[in-house]
Each structure stands twice: as structure tokens, then as C-alpha cells.
């Protein structure tokens with residue numbers, strides 16, 4: 001099972017490379033074979049035999065692997081003239097190697113500002129990736145990876161103003177990650193009423209395990225080295241959880257079935273950008289800020305759905321309420337001297353009716369307290385807080401995409 005899946009993904013990816021690159025193409029296939037043999041050899045027999053109860057037999061995503069059919073790269077056109085190609089997009093790519101069937105939500109969307117073939121090599125040249133984790137309170141089936149479409153278009157269109165050589169250095173590729181969701185039995189149009197559907201019955205740490213697996217996939221198949229990790233709402237929580245040690249979640253490469261990304265030692269992000277993020281859920285539920293009291297029960301409901309009944313567990317999961325301080329786990333040693341400085345950009349819409357600005361202020365305060373404990377300047381996390389006056393309500397920032405994209409371009413350009 002492992003072998004067929006490991007060979008399947010790269011082969012199909014590389015068949016989308018243009019015919020003029022046949023030699024490199026062949027080289028990569030050879031390398032891939034080696035990788036396959038090596039990774040197969042590295043997996044203990046017991047792990048190979050272990051059945052993972054994660055697939056849906058009626059869900060078949062295999063066609064998405066074949067660029068000549070419905071999946072594969074599609075050009076993205078400049079929305080202002082509908083004719084200039086500003087990038088390429090691959091919708092819904094499987095990121096779990098080793099499964100015969102793919103879960104609908106263990107997929108990601110990819111974009112590249114250059115040609116797809118350059119993306120394969122661009123990542124290896126060290127240009128950063130931009131990764132987005134959507135929100136939706138760990139449970140909303142209506143919010144998925146496609147919620148980054150508007151922002152990705154904005155980013156590609158903004159980069160298309162620059163010469164290709166420069167573009168290539170600024171950004172290797174963009175990915176927007178799906179992850180399994182927690183139950184949402186009372187969703188008005190799409191309730192999670194099938195208790196056997198693994199896409200809709202996830203519990204912490206499944207969400208963060210999926211995010212890390214997706215990052216592992218990008219490192220392995222696209223050579224991703226450094227990246228900016230952005231998230232909206234609970235996606236911002238996940239982005240900061242990705243900076244911590246996976247052992248916190250019991251995700252140990254040797255022990256956990258979930259820990260498939262551990263094969264590849266994913267580096268931590270250099271910069272995290274949180275939009276309207278949830279950072280201290282126990283704090284909100286205990287004492288919601290003025291004007292937000294009416295959401296207390298809804299918060300409790302989705303927090304229990306994602307993390308269980310115990311308040312103590314909510315506190316251990318949230319980056320703004322972890323008691324002992326976790327920032328030391330956000331370690332950049334794999335990224336060399338230049339990439340040593342960690343940075344967090346916390347963006348909050350002041351018109352957000354669901355998430356109060358206190359979440360962002362609290363998170364910024366947490367980082368500042370942690371910074372005070374470190375003597376050396378290079379050991380501190382740079383904190384930028386953007387309080388947005390005109391970003392609209394909670395979801396408007398990604399629905400519009402304009403400002404979200406602009407902020408992320410600013411981060412990539414080193415202006416924010």
C-alpha cells in the first residue's frame with residue numbers, strides 16, 4: 001500500500017511538467033524510485049500492516065492525481081482582463097501518502113506564481129512558500145481550503161507585476177490546507193449525521209496532525225524549506241500549534257499512527273500570520289468580553305466538539321493559555337542564520353462580531369511576556385499587531401481577499 005501511493009503522487013505530478021524537460025523529468029523519476037525504496041525500507045513491518053481507519057470507500061479522489069483528467073494544473077487568469085495568466089492552480093491534491101483512498105478533507109489546494117514545472121524546482125531554490133489554514137471553528141463544512149481563492153488570486157495578481165525572476169525568489173508556491181473536522185450535528189444545511197464519516201468526526205489532535213502531514217507533503221514532494229504560515233480564526237490557532245513540539249499532541253514519529261509527517265522532519269514556519277484568531281478559548285468562555293457574551297454557549301459547543309469536555313484540555317491546546325510557555329519549541333535551526341528571527345503578525349478586524357480584539361491582544365501579551373524572559377534579541381519573537389478598522393466582519397477578510405492578500409504580500413516583501 002505504501003509503495004503504490006508513494007510512487008503515484010510524484011509520477012503524476014511530474015507528468016504535468018512540459019515535454020522540453022524530459023531529462024530532468026527522468027532524473028526525478030529515478031530519484032523518486034530511490035526515495036520510494038528508501039522510505040519503504042524505513043517503515044517497520046508493523047506500521048505497514050496497521051490499518052488506519054481513515055478512508056471512505058465511497059470517496060474516490062484518484063482522478064485528481066491525473067493531470068490529463070479533471071485534476072491537475074489549471075491556469076489562473078487575471079480577474080481584471082480575464083486573459084493574462086497570472087499563475088496556476090491545482091484544486092484538491094491528496095497530501096496523505098500511503099492511503100489507497102483519500103479523505104476529501106486530507107487534501108490541499110496549490111497555486112504557483114510561475115509555471116508548475118518551476119514550482120517543482122523553485123521550492124528547492126529556497127524561495128518561501130505561503131501556507132493558509134482556513135477557519136470555521138474546527139467544524140464548519142462550508143468553510144474549506146477554497147476560502148483562500150480570493151486571496152490567492154490577489155497575491156498572484158500582485159506578484160504578476162514583477163518580472164518572473166523576481167517572482168520566483170519571492171514565492172515558490174501557495175497552499176491552502178483542508179483538515180478533518182469535528183462534529184457539527186446542528187449545522188443548518190449540512191449536519192454531520194454520519195458517525196462513520198472520518199471527515200466530520202475528528203477530535204484534537206487530528207486537526208493539527210493533518211496540518212503537519214500536509215506540511216510534510218510539501219516538504220517532501222516540492223522541496224519546501226521555508227514558509228509563512230497563515231490562518232484565519234481556528235486556522236490561526238492551528239498555525240501557532242504548528243510552531244510547538246508535536247509531542248505536545250502525542251504526535252511522536254515513533255509512536256503515533258497519525259504522525260506520518262514525522263518521516264520528513266518538517267521545519268517550523270519562519271513567520272506566522274493570524275487573522276481574527278482564537279488564542280484563548282477557556283478565557284473567552286470563562287469571561288467573554290463586553291458585547292460578546294451571547295456567543296459563550298456557541299464557543300463552548302465548538303470547543304467541546306474539538307477538544308472535549310475538560311476546560312483543562314482547552315487550556316493546554318490554546319497558544320494563548322498554555323501555562324508553562326511554549327515559545328522555545330518554535331525552533332528555526334533548520335533554516336540557517338538568515339532565517340533565525342521568528343515573527344508573528346496578529347491581524348484583527350475591529351468590526352468582527354464573533355471574535356473580540358481581546359483574543360489578539362492577549363496573544364500579543366503572551367509573546368511579550370515570553371520575550372522578556374529571553375535575554376538575547378535574536379531569541380525574541382517579533383510581534384506585529386494590525387488592528388483593522390475596515391476589514392468587515394469575521395469572515396469578510398477572506399471573503400473579500402483583498403486586504404488578506406495585501407497583508408500576506410507585505411509579509412513576503414518584508415514590509416510588514
Ligand SMILES: Nc1ccccc1C(=O)C[C@H](N)C(=O)O
Pocket residue numbers: 136137139140233295298299302354355
Ligand atoms: N461562533 C464562532 C465564534 C468564533 C469563531 C467562529 C465561530 C463560528 O461560528 C464559525 C463557524 N461559522 C461555525 O458555524 O462553526
